[in-house]
Amino acid sequence: MTxxxxxxxxxxxxxxxxxxxxxxxxxxxxxxDAKGKYWLSKPTTNASFSCPTYNKSK
Ligand code: SF4
Structure with a gap:
């Protein structure tokens, strides 16, 4: 599990x-979105199960 x-x-x-x-x-x-790019930040923890956006770091 990631x-x-x-x-x-x-x-x-x-x-x-x-x-x-x-x-x-x-x-x-x-x-x-229509206005352009932006960053979305939300709290999480290193032990939280990955979500569909997961991208493995190298
Ligand atoms: S697995 Fe999903 S919730 Fe966790 S850091 Fe990556 S993108 Fe964010």
Whole structure:
């Protein structure tokens, strides 16, 4: 089973950040609509099961 930890869209919360917790991170994906491209960020954890957008990091 794949998890967010191995996804290229997963970014860990830095240890020096106010909201740091082990395993906590953000899923940041690029979206596009009629107005153009934008980034969508949502909280996740490295142990969360991957979603259909999963993209394996190298
Ligand atoms: S929620 Fe999906 S796209 Fe976002 S980090 Fe996890 S697997 Fe990747």
């Amino acid at each position: 998890t967010c930890k191995d996804c290229t869209y997963f970014f860990s919360v830095p240890e020096n950040a106010d909201d740091f917790e082990p395993g906590k991170g953000d899923c940041v994906t690029e979206k596009e």
